[in-house]
Amino acid sequence: MLDICLLGTGGMTPMPHRWLTSLMIRSEGSNILIDCGEGTQIALKEVGWSPKSIDVMCFTHYHADHISGLPGMLLNMSNADRTEPVVMIGPKGLFNVVKSLRCIAPELTFELRFIELDQNTEEYRLGPYILKCFKVKHNVPCYGYSAVVPRKGKFDPEAAKAAGIPVSCWSRLQNGEIIRDAESGKTFRPEMVIGPERRGIKITYTTDTRPCQNIVNAASDSDIFICEGMYGDPDCLEKARAYKHCTMQEAAHMAAEAQIPPREMWYTHYSPSMTNPRQYIEEMRKIFPAAKCGKDGMIAELNYDD
Amino acid sequence: MLDICLLGTGGMTPMPHRWLTSLMIRSEGSNILIDCGEGTQIALKEVGWSPKSIDVMCFTHYHADHISGLPGMLLNMSNADRTEPVVMIGPKGLFNVVKSLRCIAPELTFELRFIELDQNTEEYRLGPYILKCFKVKHNVPCYGYSAVVPRKGKFDPEAAKAAGIPVSCWSRLQNGEIIRDAESGKTFRPEMVIGPERRGIKITYTTDTRPCQNIVNAASDSDIFICEGMYGDPDCLEKARAYKHCTMQEAAHMAAEAQIPPREMWYTHYSPSMTNPRQYIEEMRKIFPAAKCGKDGMIAELNYDD
Numbered sequence: 001m002l003d004i005c006l007l008g009t010g011g012m013t014p015m016p017h018r019w020l021t022s023l024m025i026r027s028e029g030s031n032i033l034i035d036c037g038e039g040t041q042i043a044l045k046e047v048g049w050s051p052k053s054i055d056v057m058c059f060t061h062y063h064a065d066h067i068s069g070l071p072g073m074l075l076n077m078s079n080a081d082r083t084e085p086v087v088m089i090g091p092k093g094l095f096n097v098v099k100s101l102r103c104i105a106p107e108l109t110f111e112l113r114f115i116e117l118d119q120n121t122e123e124y125r126l127g128p129y130i131l132k133c134f135k136v137k138h139n140v141p142c143y144g145y146s147a148v149v150p151r152k153g154k155f156d157p158e159a160a161k162a163a164g165i166p167v168s169c170w171s172r173l174q175n176g177e178i179i180r181d182a183e184s185g186k187t188f189r190p191e192m193v194i195g196p197e198r199r200g201i202k203i204t205y206t207t208d209t210r211p212c213q214n215i216v217n218a219a220s221d222s223d224i225f226i227c228e229g230m231y232g233d234p235d236c237l238e239k240a241r242a243y244k245h246c247t248m249q250e251a252a253h254m255a256a257e258a259q260i261p262p263r264e265m266w267y268t269h270y271s272p273s274m275t276n277p278r279q280y281i282e283e284m285r286k287i288f289p290a291a292k293c294g295k296d297g298m299i300a301e302l303n304y305d306d
Numbered sequence: 307m308l309d310i311c312l313l314g315t316g317g318m319t320p321m322p323h324r325w326l327t328s329l330m331i332r333s334e335g336s337n338i339l340i341d342c343g344e345g346t347q348i349a350l351k352e353v354g355w356s357p358k359s360i361d362v363m364c365f366t367h368y369h370a371d372h373i374s375g376l377p378g379m380l381l382n383m384s385n386a387d388r389t390e391p392v393v394m395i396g397p398k399g400l401f402n403v404v405k406s407l408r409c410i411a412p413e414l415t416f417e418l419r420f421i422e423l424d425q426n427t428e429e430y431r432l433g434p435y436i437l438k439c440f441k442v443k444h445n446v447p448c449y450g451y452s453a454v455v456p457r458k459g460k461f462d463p464e465a466a467k468a469a470g471i472p473v474s475c476w477s478r479l480q481n482g483e484i485i486r487d488a489e490s491g492k493t494f495r496p497e498m499v500i501g502p503e504r505r506g507i508k509i510t511y512t513t514d515t516r517p518c519q520n521i522v523n524a525a526s527d528s529d530i531f532i533c534e535g536m537y538g539d540p541d542c543l544e545k546a547r548a549y550k551h552c553t554m555q556e557a558a559h560m561a562a563e564a565q566i567p568p569r570e571m572w573y574t575h576y577s578p579s580m581t582n583p584r585q586y587i588e589e590m591r592k593i594f595p596a597a598k599c600g601k602d603g604m605i606a607e608l609n610y611d612d
Binding site: 064065096103104 | 351368370371385
């Protein structure tokens with residue numbers, strides 16, 4: 001099981017009743033926060049999710065609306081007596097930005113560990129997640145993220161019996177162990193009893209970017225593809241191009257082009273000038289039917305198929 | 307005329323429905339913001355006051371809850387195309403803290419000018435204000451501020467006539483000019499026709515401090531004395547002493563001890579644990595009858611007497 005909360009949906013500047021874009025992902029007690037603008041800690045309090053339990057903080061880039069809430073969030077986690085290290089991930093330069101911002105949050109109860117991204121795509125195993133980081137196209141280095149919770153293949157008791165594997169070995173094989181049975185001298189391997197890896201759960205989040213192939217690739221087979229929809233009005237395309245943002249139309253087209261279409265797409269990172277993104281959603285559904293307007297505090301609980 | 311808005315009343319951490327402590331003061335088109343924590347820019351939007359028009363930003367100290375909103379506020383002012391310089395005032399170290407925080411707000415449309423405080427009291431003339439800065443007692447260097455709009459003495463036309471001053475000179479004398487009258491060879495001085503300075507308007511703001519004489523002095527003759535009331539429960543006195551904060555009782559006693567009692571006292575900077583400060587207000591009024599619980603967005607318009 002995995003659940004997500006889109007803590008905010010605003011771009012550029014926080015507004016009354018619209019927090020800055022940020023996503024929290026929770027699975028198996030391990031939690032990822034992507035982006036942390038001014039007010040994200042309040043948005044988190046509003047939904048009642050704990051800041052203490054954030055194990056990984058990802059940043060798309062270092063424009064203020066994506067990281068200005070960091071000092072307050074770190075202090076909050078410290079006040080909650082977190083002691084486990086926190087992994088910080090973002091484009092090259094992360095350590096220096098965090099160091100600067102921490103001039104007002106110098107003392108923490110936990111250690112920060114840094115991963116700085118500079119490749120086209122990078123992949124990290126973090127707790128239950130495979131975190132896939134992909135470069136996108138903004139006016140500064142910027143990354144999108146897919147958090148994947150993989151799912152093992154199905155255990156086949158008939159195959160285990162046929163291979164003469166004692167029942168006492170089954171759970172160890174299910175956990176990926178290779179067992180040498182002293183009695184029979186045989187070696188039992190997980191692949192003897194476990195089928196091919198099954199579809200897991202995949203969440204993709206990207207914002208502050210022009211459309212690009214990396215995003216189309218990442219969107220593929222996502223349970224939820226969360227994408228910037230900075231402007232809904234087609235007349236804003238030139239502005240989107242100039243400031244390296246993405247219109248709702250462009251995001252819908254990326255979702256539609258994915259090899260395996262994402263099951264849902266949520267819009268986020270609305271321009272402050274777009275007070276009612278819902279007015280465009282029917283048009284967008286003509287391009288990609290599973291498009292939804294994200295809104296602050298929107299939650300989804302996702303389970304494995306079947 | 308002067309108006310103020312207590313933008314927030316929270317201490318330590320911003321909460322849903324309680325912004326961090328911050329005050330905006332406006333007079334004659336010149337505006338002062340004191341403290342700017344995470345979310346202060348949103349609080350300002352909520353009351354509909356413009357960030358563009360902030361001419362002076364004062365900081366009591368550099369704990370995150372008093373300055374974490376600075377990068378976002380500066381960017382907002384820049385997005386509003388402010389071009390006039392902004393005066394930044396705070397304890398020694400201000401330049402370095404602002405420089406660090408500006409790693410995510412490097413480009414602004416206006417210049418920042420810095421005044422760093424290190425004396426027991428300091429006084430600056432800024433636009434229509436005399437800004438009086440006074441050292442208070444926190445666990446880091448911390449200042450309180452009184453913003454005074456002074457008021458000239460009354461013009462006395464009878465005295466002007468008696469001194470034989472031509473009517474054409476009256477308004478120049480009212481503006482403080484010394485006039486040498488070519489015809490009569492006489493010198494006319496403002497003090498010949500203008501009475502003693504009258505009471506102006508005075509706002510005092512202090513937070514994050516133990517009680518001290520500087521605050522009692524500053525509170526004296528204030529129209530509104532805004533003071534930390536971190537805790538209302540008398541049992542929290544030890545905690546207040548340990549963390550260098552002030553209880554509601556202690557603040558009321560300072561107001562009561564002022565040579566000329568402030569006309570009103572507003573509490574602010576409530577602990578997140580104090581959900582309803584109003585429950586203590588009747589007790590506080592036994593100490594200082596003009597005590598009020600500040601609340602987010604509380605506004606006052608003040609005029610000269612008579």
